[in-house]
Amino acid sequence: MSDVTAYFAADDSDPTGFWSVPDALAPRFSVQQSLARRVRRVWLDTDDWLLHKAGVVLEQNDSADNGLRLVLQHADGREHMQPLNVITWPARIDALAAGHVRSQIENIVGIRALLPVTAIESQHRDLQVLNADLKTVVRIAIELAPGVQGRRLPDQLSVSAVRGYQDQADRVIARLGTVKGISPVEVSLYEQALSAAGRAFCDDDPEPVRLTGSMPANNAVIAVLNGFLSTVQRTLEGVLGDIDPEFLHDFRVAVRRSRSTLKLAGDVLESGPAEQLGRDLKWLGDLTSPTRDLDVYILGLPDMAAGLQSAKPADLDPFRRYLLAQRRTEFRRLVRALRSARFRHALEHWRALGVLAEPSDPGHVVGAGKLAAQRLTQAHRRVTRRGRSIGPDSAPEALHDLRKRCKELRYLLEIFRPLHDPATHRAALRDLKGLQEVLGEFQDAEVQSQAVREFAATMISTRSAPAATVLAMGELAAQLSAHQRHARTEFAASFAAFDSADSRTRFRELASGSPA
């Protein structure tokens, strides 16, 4: 194991600087050099940069002598490798064979696919720096003529201390600092390759929507809708390519939040285009629901199978196959629709609405702060009124309705987040999330339990469910009903926490304190 401790680049004016490295390190150190070999590296990360955010770097490394390998480097320099079969990126974690790299990244990436971020080809040479006992104490990697997308970078040199020999590495780095023709650089080859490809870490994370309390309310709503539109456009390719389920999830969330924005604050926009967009968004929501619902069942099935008491998890295999087949059908339908003229028109409507409007009467413009205060107060009142009316004998529909009102309040909180004091906002969000979790578990368990029953009925009628599978599905439905009952018993306490005096004060502060 070794820690990367310094990077150097050859000066353009003197590309022979690396040749004098062995002489510069003598006589304290001797150097063993490998033959140069062609290496192609492809750096990998998820669409939302989960590996980078976790402080690790993942690389596919291909060379004639070592073959195809996955190399994982931790922030502390520890490096792990595993052989890799030929693979096409993007790929999900289960496409990788079991190994030390996979075992260390699977909890980080979860269901997200690994995508190629940037690639580089170079002539690679390893130098082992040996001490007087001929023990390797430092490793030097030289990349000659590295090229990214036809663009050539300066030759690179990186110094890694073998674990326990940092002091020797510091000496080597100090000596390299005196070598003519090479200069220290601050960034790794990965960062340089990213930059050469015109990219940067987290460059495709969504831009935060910038709101101020004094901006016209219609422009604030338009800015929010534009933010959601950019998410829809950014995730579209991932949805169509079925890269991983999170693309569709993010797509749907943006659509749902846009719809709620229109419902809760769309009255400040021109009515015709806003109504048209509302119809488009409803269509998009309905269109994406079946595939997303099936994703949820498929992703949740292993956990549910693990909770079976009587049946064996393998009894659910026909159910899983059925869900996958259903998903293939629904996904084809979804792709057709997302490639249709209707979808193109919906995006056009959205973009047309997204052009910031000039206030028609600047003297009577409603500010975003005032709008946020008014709508938050209304939404909070709706939640508290409905919640207080729910008793032990209330029908499930009352809780479902409360869940919808909570979602509206949540969307408003998130939309107008830039206008709020961060600490109060976080606390209010926490209050609401606790209630939403209970309501979500209550409704999801009911919907899923019902869906499992319907799936079972269809599978029986099509003779695709053996008796063991039907029994296991019955147990699943019972498990879900038990979850629902449990959530129902927790409702009163979670609503009481949300409706506490402290929480109400926080929401009042948010409504009154939207800064200009």
Added chain:
Amino acid sequence: MRVLATYNIKGGVGKTSTAVNLAYLSSRDGARTLLWDLDPQGAASFIFRIKPRVKGGGKGLVRRKFSLGDAIKGTDFDDLDLLPADFSYRNLDLLLDARSKPVAVLRKLLRPLSEDYDTVILDCPPGISLVSESVMYATDTLLIPLIPATLSLRTFDQLTDFVTRIEDRPPSLAAFFSMVDRRKKLHRDVVAAFTARRGDVLQTTIPAASVIEQMAERRAPVPVFAPRSTAAAAYVSLWAELR
């Protein structure tokens, strides 16, 4: 993290060569491997060209003034690190004896390394002492190299008896014959009689081979400098049985 230890009451039976070669083979499989040279003679440290010196010595480790991680050195091989020997380990018994639960000390010291390593191999000094007892409490598998001599059987029986008395997670025992010269009738007879009497001996036998003796001179595991030798094949076979 799986912890193995090479151990025998008797010295010169191939404990260090087994520890070094198996640690190398473990890392060659891609497992993150640590070899802890607990023998104050420091033979394993010498083979990997690492100075037998630990900051704070045995006292610093046992009293937890320094973490084990700070003393670890990388070897010349990927995924293989070494915790070097220190001459002060000759007093490790006394240092352990001064602790409240001496046999649990090594296990506690190793615990923080569980995220960093898949395999840890302890190369123990010979003899029965508080150190060896502490090793048994810290180990999942005790590797026992046996030379083909009648007394080895007695030693193995004694050790089995001792280990079965460990109440808290006793290690499994993996005995194998080491330094076997197939040309000698006595060796062949002892191996056959022993295997007949105790069915829990591993199939692999490590030969008495000059390449194993050359490890100290070549300062590398056998599969590195003599990959096609019988001895290298024997260690590969032994590791396959243990894996």
